[in-house]
Amino acid sequence: MDTAHIRDETIRLGQLLKLAGLVEDGATAREVIAAGEVTVDGAVETRRGAQIRPGQVVGLGGALVEVVQGEGEIDVPW
Numbered sequence: 001m002d003t004a005h006i007r008d009e010t011i012r013l014g015q016l017l018k019l020a021g022l023v024e025d026g027a028t029a030r031e032v033i034a035a036g037e038v039t040v041d042g043a044v045e046t047r048r049g050a051q052i053r054p055g056q057v058v059g060l061g062g063a064l065v066e067v068v069q070g071e072g073e074i075d076v077p078w
Contacts, residue, residue: 001057001064005071010051013038016058020065032060 004020011019014029017038023029032038033048039059040052052058054069 001066003068004058004065005068006054007069007071009069010053011067012048013040013045013050013052013058014048016052016065016067017060020058022058022060022063022065037061 002020004016006016006019013033014026017023017029017032018026023032030048033046036044036046037060038045040050041056042059052067054067056067058065058067
């Protein structure tokens with residue numbers, strides 16, 4: 001399971017999908033959410049503006065992302 005690091009206490013579902021790299025843009029996020037392809041904690045979520053909090057797990061197409069608050073680690077290749 002991948003993680004998505006957010007700075008604030010919440011993030012909108014559409015923004016999270018873009019941040020996590022599950023979709024390329026807002027239009028695609030809107031489409032997959034409206035089609036019922038996105039889950040939050042195992043339940044289908046069809047509201048693009050749904051507030052997602054740290055600890056929740058978002059899924060799309062078999063990929064799962066856990067939301068974590070704070071800065072992510074930077075992977076430096078040297």
